[in-house]
Amino acid sequence: MGLGFLAPLFLAGLAALAIPVLVHLTHRERKEPVVFPSLMFLHRIPFRTQRRQRIRHWLLFLLRGAAVALLVAAFARPFIRRQVAEGAGSSDLVLLIDRSASMGARGRWERAVAAARAAVQRAGARSRVAVVAFDDRAEALTELTNDRAAALAALAQARPGSAAGRYAPALQSAAALLERANSGGEVVLVSDFQRAGWDGQTAVRLPAGVSLRTVDVGDTSLVNTAITSVVLERQGGAEPRTVVTARLAGAHGGAREVPVAFALDGRVVQTVTVRVAPGASAVARFAALRDPEGIRRARVTLPADDQPADDTWSFVLGPAPRLGVLILSRGDAPAGDLLYLREALDVARDPSFPVTQRIASSVRAADLAAAAVVIVHDAPFPGGEPGRRLLDYLRAGGGMLVALGARGTLPSALADSLGTGAGVVDRGDLGAALAVTDAAHPVFAWGERADLGGSRAFRYRRLERARTALARYDDGVPALAETRLGAGHVLVWTADLANRWSDAPLHPAFVPLVHGAIRYLARFTPPPAARMVGDVVELDGEWERGRVGALESGTVIVEHPDGTREALPAGGSRLRLGERGFFGVHGNGTRSAALLLAANVPPSESDPARIVPEQLVAAVAPDSSAVAPARAGMEGPAERERDQRLWWYLLGAVLLLLAAESAVAHRARGIR
Amino acid sequence: MSERFLDPAVLARIDNLELLARTVVDGFISGLHQSPYLGLSTDFAEHRPYLPGDDIRRIDWRLWGRTDRLYVKEFEADTNANVVVLLDVSRSMAYGSGPVTKLDYAKFLAAALLYLSRRQRDRVGLVTFDQEVRELVPASARHLERCLHVLAREEARGPGALAPPLLQAGATLRRRSILILLSDLYETPESIVTAAGALRGRGSDVLVIQVLDPAERSFPFGEPAHFEDLETGDRIPVVPGDQAGRYRALMAEHLEAVSARLGEAGMDYELALTDQPLDYALFHYLSRRQAMARVR
Numbered sequence: 001m002g003l004g005f006l007a008p009l010f011l012a013g014l015a016a017l018a019i020p021v022l023v024h025l026t027h028r029e030r031k032e033p034v035v036f037p038s039l040m041f042l043h044r045i046p047f048r049t050q051r052r053q054r055i056r057h058w059l060l061f062l063l064r065g066a067a068v069a070l071l072v073a074a075f076a077r078p079f080i081r082r083q084v085a086e087g088a089g090s091s092d093l094v095l096l097i098d099r100s101a102s103m104g105a106r107g108r109w110e111r112a113v114a115a116a117r118a119a120v121q122r123a124g125a126r127s128r129v130a131v132v133a134f135d136d137r138a139e140a141l142t143e144l145t146n147d148r149a150a151a152l153a154a155l156a157q158a159r160p161g162s163a164a165g166r167y168a169p170a171l172q173s174a175a176a177l178l179e180r181a182n183s184g185g186e187v188v189l190v191s192d193f194q195r196a197g198w199d200g201q202t203a204v205r206l207p208a209g210v211s212l213r214t215v216d217v218g219d220t221s222l223v224n225t226a227i228t229s230v231v232l233e234r235q236g237g238a239e240p241r242t243v244v245t246a247r248l249a250g251a252h253g254g255a256r257e258v259p260v261a262f263a264l265d266g267r268v269v270q271t272v273t274v275r276v277a278p279g280a281s282a283v284a285r286f287a288a289l290r291d292p293e294g295i296r297r298a299r300v301t302l303p304a305d306d307q308p309a310d311d312t313w314s315f316v317l318g319p320a321p322r323l324g325v326l327i328l329s330r331g332d333a334p335a336g337d338l339l340y341l342r343e344a345l346d347v348a349r350d351p352s353f354p355v356t357q358r359i360a361s362s363v364r365a366a367d368l369a370a371a372a373v374v375i376v377h378d379a380p381f382p383g384g385e386p387g388r389r390l391l392d393y394l395r396a397g398g399g400m401l402v403a404l405g406a407r408g409t410l411p412s413a414l415a416d417s418l419g420t421g422a423g424v425v426d427r428g429d430l431g432a433a434l435a436v437t438d439a440a441h442p443v444f445a446w447g448e449r450a451d452l453g454g455s456r457a458f459r460y461r462r463l464e465r466a467r468t469a470l471a472r473y474d475d476g477v478p479a480l481a482e483t484r485l486g487a488g489h490v491l492v493w494t495a496d497l498a499n500r501w502s503d504a505p506l507h508p509a510f511v512p513l514v515h516g517a518i519r520y521l522a523r524f525t526p527p528p529a530a531r532m533v534g535d536v537v538e539l540d541g542e543w544e545r546g547r548v549g550a551l552e553s554g555t556v557i558v559e560h561p562d563g564t565r566e567a568l569p570a571g572g573s574r575l576r577l578g579e580r581g582f583f584g585v586h587g588n589g590t591r592s593a594a595l596l597l598a599a600n601v602p603p604s605e606s607d608p609a610r611i612v613p614e615q616l617v618a619a620v621a622p623d624s625s626a627v628a629p630a631r632a633g634m635e636g637p638a639e640r641e642r643d644q645r646l647w648w649y650l651l652g653a654v655l656l657l658l659a660a661e662s663a664v665a666h667r668a669r670g671i672r
Numbered sequence: 673m674s675e676r677f678l679d680p681a682v683l684a685r686i687d688n689l690e691l692l693a694r695t696v697v698d699g700f701i702s703g704l705h706q707s708p709y710l711g712l713s714t715d716f717a718e719h720r721p722y723l724p725g726d727d728i729r730r731i732d733w734r735l736w737g738r739t740d741r742l743y744v745k746e747f748e749a750d751t752n753a754n755v756v757v758l759l760d761v762s763r764s765m766a767y768g769s770g771p772v773t774k775l776d777y778a779k780f781l782a783a784a785l786l787y788l789s790r791r792q793r794d795r796v797g798l799v800t801f802d803q804e805v806r807e808l809v810p811a812s813a814r815h816l817e818r819c820l821h822v823l824a825r826e827e828a829r830g831p832g833a834l835a836p837p838l839l840q841a842g843a844t845l846r847r848r849s850i851l852i853l854l855s856d857l858y859e860t861p862e863s864i865v866t867a868a869g870a871l872r873g874r875g876s877d878v879l880v881i882q883v884l885d886p887a888e889r890s891f892p893f894g895e896p897a898h899f900e901d902l903e904t905g906d907r908i909p910v911v912p913g914d915q916a917g918r919y920r921a922l923m924a925e926h927l928e929a930v931s932a933r934l935g936e937a938g939m940d941y942e943l944a945l946t947d948q949p950l951d952y953a954l955f956h957y958l959s960r961r962q963a964m965a966r967v968r
Binding site: 032033034035036037038039042043 | 765893897898900901906923
């Protein structure tokens with residue numbers, strides 16, 4: 001360990017030490033005279049001028065000289081050269097190398113590998129070394145070993161990936177390695193220290209006797225523009241269209257014009273140019289595109305910059321999801337009875353609700369098979385075979401919305417939990433107000449304003465035994481109740497949806513309420529067009545959501561973005577999206593992908609905010625065993641300067657010295 | 673409480689010298705009630721009729737029983753004497769390193785002494801001087817207010833000398849008196865004794881109170897500077913670090929010589945520092961007054 005200076009030229013300022021010497025030698029008299037009653041005695045004392053050429057007040061002189069010297073030293077920016085001592089001991093070394101997507105930035109990975117190699121080579125002859133590469137997970141490339149060549153070979157083969165970086169798993173892995181080895185040692189963390197990698201909440205502690213040394217290979221001079229998300233906006237009409245909008249973030253570099261390309265199945269279909277300023281976001285909006293027939297691979301791409309991993313955003317583009325709705329009504333229902341309901345369903349876009357209408361008593365099995373949700377409106381629940389089909393449909397997991405109105409009835413299977421609903425409450429011309437009693441229910445979550453509080457109901461049916469009411473009238477009678485039958489969900493609206501018993505259909509909240517009810521009953525969750533690298537997908541659920549039919553028995557084949565194929569069991573498999581690009585999943589033997597998943601670099605990897613390494617060291621250090629971070633030998637002056645803290649302490653010492661000087665000088669000066 | 677009123681820093685806030693003197697003396701006297709100084713003499717001299725304000729403890733009750741009239745006893749010390757304060761108001765007395773200058777302190781002391789004397793029915797007078805007499809108030813039983821008025825008006829000015837004004841003042845005294853000289857005594861001990869001795873012409877008692885600022889004795893200066901004589905305006909360079917020790921020795925030697933020479937000449941001497949309460953000087957004066965009463 002030695003002392004170095006970032007600005008050694010400032011040491012020439014030590015010549016300023018002559019100042020206190022001169023001050024003390026010359027020691028000028030006060031300009032104003034001191035009045036005194038009589039000089040009778042002073043006249044008798046000989047005045048020896050030669051005394052003035054000697055330094056008096058040695059303490060003051062030393063204080064002033066030390067203050068000047070420390071001030072000069074502080075300006076010279078001293079730092080401690082650490083002769084990294086790991087070579088001298090026999091303690092183990094765990095090398096954590098960050099391979100998150102941000103490490104793929106220009107020059108960063110090369111610096112990281114060089115620093116890691118240097119750390120391995122400096123390790124003591126008797127020390128064992130383990131190499132752990134990490135992003136959001138930690139992977140031990142080598143266990144603790146004396147084989148330096150193996151560690152270096154593992155480093156040579158490592159590559160930056162596409163996942164987000166997380167420090168906690170890596171540090172836990174290092175702690176576990178050293179604990180298992182039951183030896184003290186050192187953990188060397190080589191990273192760009194993105195703030196997103198450390199939430200400060202995870203409780204990670206290194207074992208006693210283990211120190212953490214950080215090597216910061218990050219830099220802030222990158223020119224980077226990132227795509228942080230892509231939004232699909234569905235448009236209806238005879239030819240459904242989709243507008244693709246990409247959101248960009250400019251991290252560094254000056255404002256620049258960026259051409260943004262939108263490609264479908266590898267072919268660029270549109271390009272727009274967007275101006276992106278540093279630290280600001282921008283939006284690239286492409287012209288509406290007719291929805292493709294099937295699922296397509298789509299990409300938005302920027303020209304490559306210093307961090308290429310976030311220059312591409314992959315996503316899946318296909319027709320908007322459709323939830324078939326079967327409306328069952330009476331044969332003698334007045335014309336226009338379903339006007340409001342059908343209009344509300346027709347305006348849905350994502351998903352859309354294709355409607356089939358039938359007489360309740362003549363519902364067919366094929367109708368039910370194509371329906372995600374059944375609406376029974378103001379019609380007696382059918383008996384016989386149709387009724388049985390409907391109940392079977394419910395028990396199998398179907399969803400049903402029953403609007404009782406004047407003629408509606410409930411089957412005995414539902415009467416147990418809801419009552420018969422035979423009674424009619426007539427509230428006259430004034431009507432009853434309605435209030436949502438379970439605002440957190442998913443029915444209301446779908447629409448921001450799915451609250452019918454302003455509507456009035458003039459008549460409604462009384463459900464005697466409804467236990468779960470999502471909304472009630474002002475007399476406490478349920479307006480919207482829920483029950484279950486088998487695996488299916490049933491919502492019961494005690495008025496009608498035809499603007500006769502209730503003016504709810506005229507209310508703006510009617511449409512989001514109907515949409516929310518359909519989505520809830522169909523258990524619809526929108527399939528994401530894109531996912532993040534590191535996400536884990538349950539293939540069963542995705543298969544079902546993708547509406548590509550049941551998974552075949554046996555195995556499925558997963559085709560990774562790099563072209564490799566992997567066979568997984570068909571049932572209950574989970575797939576981790578470990579790299580960016582498209583993952584195709586198809587049945588064994590089929591060629592085209594039945595399920596397509598797109599994975600992208602998490603936007604957090606494009607965030608230039610960084611954590612101070614000392615903060616991390618302090619957070620995980622066991623007691624006082626952590627040491628100050630060392631810098632890679634290749635680090636530039638700017639980085640080195642950031643960690644030179646000695647000058648702060650020197651300035652503090654200067655202040656203390658000056659304060660002491662003031663006190664001493666005041667005492668020495670005495671009464672004027 | 674009385675000690676607080678004798679603190680010169682506190683007294684400096686009182687504008688009215690009479691009030692100040694009364695405050696000092698009353699506080700001082702109340703403090704004396706338990707001291708051996710109570711009563712100046714027990715030698716009975718005569719009776720006189722009781723007047724309102726007289727201490728009722730001094731009423732002769734047996735005489736009242738016989739005559740049905742109130743008389744009080746008078747003792748030797750209660751008989752009138754002349755008390756004259758000679759106050760140095762030369763420019764050097766204007767010095768003060770603290771809140772009170774030497775002249776302020778001397779004025780407080782003079783006022784207190786005059787008031788105390790008047791309480792004891794002495795005739796009081798005042799002489800102020802620098803190198804000559806500036807104000808002279810002859811001793812009289814009615815001159816307390818006048819003395820206080822002159823005191824309040826006086827300011828330090830001009831160079832000082834002891835011999836000429838004291839000789840001049842001594843010539844004006846027509847009867848034996850108690851003379852209290854308040855000065856900083858910046859002269860040689862011989863000159864001081866010679867000058868003060870001129871006051872003893874009619875057998876007067878002389879009490880010399882040397883008023884000094886603490887800084888004049890301790891010389892606490894640290895920074896080299898030119899020092900300027902308050903009276904003459906002369907300036908000399910001084911390096912206190914080198915000269916302070918020698919100065920203190922010279923000052924101590926001077927004080928000792930003055931005290932000794934005055935004692936040898938039969939005069940009392942008291943050193944009063946301006947940061948000391950006034951009662952030191954008052955005690956000294958009272959003891960001197962007691963001794964004088966016994967002589968009568």
